[in-house]
Amino acid sequence: MAITSRIDMDAREAERFYGTLKYRLHNDKSRIVKVAALQAAYDVQTRHSALVPLFTAMLSFALSSAWPSVAARARTIGPDDIHRRAAGGRQV
Numbered sequence: 001m002a003i004t005s006r007i008d009m010d011a012r013e014a015e016r017f018y019g020t021l022k023y024r025l026h027n028d029k030s031r032i033v034k035v036a037a038l039q040a041a042y043d044v045q046t047r048h049s050a051l052v053p054l055f056t057a058m059l060s061f062a063l064s065s066a067w068p069s070v071a072a073r074a075r076t077i078g079p080d081d082i083h084r085r086a087a088g089g090r091q092v
Helices: 011-027 031-045 048-063 066-075 078-084
Strands: none
Touching: 011 031, 011 048, 031 048, 048 066, 066 078
16 A cells, blocks of 8 residues: 555546545554555545545544544644645645
């Protein structure tokens, strides 16, 4: 996941990859895989702004999850960065 998230993808490929990441975040038994999926989703949406709403949904799920490591990662890459990018890099 980590390597794939760094590969150049067109919008369709990125959206398809997002489906895999969402599935892993919601369904994988491993918390490490869940955290990796969330990080990969973050990395991809930084290059594909159309995916920000999908990432926001994944972030919401992660923030309310029962897994401390997943929630902690979500707080680290949380909504402040998304709002800052949406505002064109200005502090909000």
